Structures are given as structure tokens and as C-alpha cells.
Amino acid sequence: MTDSDGRPDPGSAASELKYADRVYRSVPGVISGVLLLAVAGWLIIDAVLTGSGRTPWIALACAPVFGLPVIAYTLRPTVRANDVRLLVRNPFRTVDAPWASVEGLRAGYSVELFAGGKKYQVWAVPVSLRARKKATRSATRAAAADDPKASRGADLVNPMRSVRAGQPDPTKAWSDQVVVTLLEIAERNAGNPAAAGPVVVRWCWWLIAPTAVGLIALITLIVATN
Template sequence: MKQTYRSRFAFVMAWVWLAFVALNVWDLIVRYNGKASLVALAVLGALTALVYAVALRPATVFTEAGLVGRNPFRTTFLPWAAIEDVTVSHAITVRHGDDRVLRLWTPMSSARERARAQRRGAATEQRGRFKTEPTLPRAEQAAAEAFAGKTHADWVGEQIRERAESARRRGEEAAPARTSWSYDAIGLLVVAVALVVAAIVA
């Protein structure tokens, strides 16, 4: 079963940007006034290609066979058994064969999110037997304890580590990573830049 993790904030803001672009494109087409409209359309296209590359495309994907890290311009596949170590700071860093490192673009943790997670963890620890707090259902309480003091990136990093250890225990082969270029994102940027140049020169 495939599981995909990405930055919720970036994903939502990217779709907000696409809605904004759609409205502006409609307005520029309806009120077309020559070269200025062409340049504006080309600039919107270039910015949209950039938004796709850095906000919509990046994702961390769990598959049965391994970890897929989709960064703006490259996609890396790592078999679970090939993962040697996982560290989490503001981003998740996955170390694999020959001291190579894969830095995942998403999910990331900001300083604000980490501080909020630490406060949440401290609040969980302070709960006493006679506190007059509302009682959570067992499932919600287990989820709260699992996430106490952790950011989303911390939790995803733990899941990667656990899957890698499980694959090694099963004796799976630690095959090398496979990396490929993201031709869709690169193609979009090339086309968008070409449109901007053509609109300026025309």
C-alpha cells in the first residue's frame, strides 16, 4: 500500500496560487492589450512552473518495495534494506550506501512547529490522576501520546527507520538507490522561461 507525505501548508498554498493564476489568466484574456498581456501571462506561467516544482511535486512516498523521495527536480528510490540511518532536524535526512545522503523536501519542521510539539509533549507529561481535563477516547489518547513532543517530520522519520529495520530483519537485499531526473518539472520551467523570453522579444 502506498502512503504519501507532503507539506500540507505548501500544498494548500500552491492550490491557492493556481486559483489566483486562473482568475488572472481569464482577466488578461478578456482585457487583452497586446504585449503587456503576453508578458504578464508568460510571467504567471513561469511562476506557476516554479510553484509546481517546489510546492506540488515534492513528496515522500512509502511503497512496499522502498522509499521514494520526490524532490523538485529529482526522484530517488531507496529499497528499505538499503537505508542505514535517519536523522531529523528541520528536514529528514536518510543515509544509505557509501555514506550517501538523501535529503527529503517534505515533511519539514519549522522552529515554531518544533516548539509547539515540545509544549504539547510537556502538557501530556503534566497530566495527573486528579486533573479535571476532558477524557479522550482511547484511540485519540494513544495518538496524542505517539505524537507527544514530536513534529510530523519526526514521526515520518521514525516510520522510515522502523521499515528499514524490519526489512533488514527479513533479510531483504540492500540494493543501491536509483535516481532519475524530474523531466516534467524541468520541462515546465524550460517552456515557461522560453515563453517569457518570447513575450519580451516579440
């Protein structure tokens, strides 16, 4: 939980981990997805209303082929963490990993989850090299100003080093802060009996099936027009 100014409330840390999920998603991804869907929707509706021949049907077939992948890659990815499990919702599948099965998290060129002997990409937490460069400059300035935070500059080399969960750190990129926070939660709950169990992977068929059907219909319409 946080105060109104966005800072963590120290007195509610335990209750937050017990009752509330931490939710992470890419805000720029969500914004770009909404804009793409708005533009695509306008073009498809215009083609359906003003098109002739097979054009309206082709436009309708394009709707799931374009719209559902946009939803999958921009609006759907989410990471939820509580004191029992880590839930990673990727474009076309969901990974439900109890903390006892989580072997590690790594933020390289992308964020990766190691659980149940397998590796999974974490789409909801994109790695920004630009943000890392900005964090490096912030750490350099802090060191030059003899700021107490400068002692944490080494975390840039090793983003797994522990910092206070939920505490914003200008010397770390957002993706690295998320990884550190999740690792702290994993360490804290590794011995929790309720956090035991296997990794469960579920495919998102409500996105996969309509996209495949729309693609088949689109190809059929295009071939029929030739």
C-alpha cells in the same frame, strides 16, 4: 491501516506493511499551492483576455514559469514507504531507495535521507520549529501530571528513538514522528531480499523543460518590448 477514528488497527499492521504504502505529504503546502495556482490562473486569464499588444503573450509565457514551479514545490513532494523501498518525490527529482541502501534519516532543520553514500532533502516532510515547541510544552505538561507518556520526553532530544509505528505522540512534532516511523520500517525490512538494490534518482523533465522554455520565451518577449 486505521480505524474510522484514525487510530492504527493492531491486527492489520503486517498486512499494511506488505500491501499498502505509507504516504506522507505537507497538507499546508498543498493548500497554499492550490490557492497560488488559482490566483495566478485568474490573473493570467484576465491578462490574456483584456490585455493589448504583447501583454497576452507575456502572460502566457508567465504561466509555465510561475505555475510549474508552484506545482513542483507544493503539490508534487511526497514520501511513499512500503516493505521494499522508500520513494522520495522532491520538486524536480525522485529518489527511489530500497531499504537495504538506506543508511539513515535525520530531522534537524529539515528532514534528510542518507542513502547510497549521498544525502537528499525530503521536501514532503517540512520541519516546524513551532510544532516542536508545542510538543515540548506537551511533554512538560505530561511530566508535571505524572503522565505515563512523560517517560518518552527524552525522545524530544533524540527523535530517532523508537516509538510504535503510526502511533500519534503529542510529545513529538509531526516531522519527528514521520522520521521515527520510517526508521522503524527501514530496520524491519533491512534484511528483506526484495529490498536490496541501488538508489535510483530520476529527474522530472516534464517540469524542468517547459519551465526553461517558458523562461526563455518570457525573457525574449520582455527584451523585444524595450
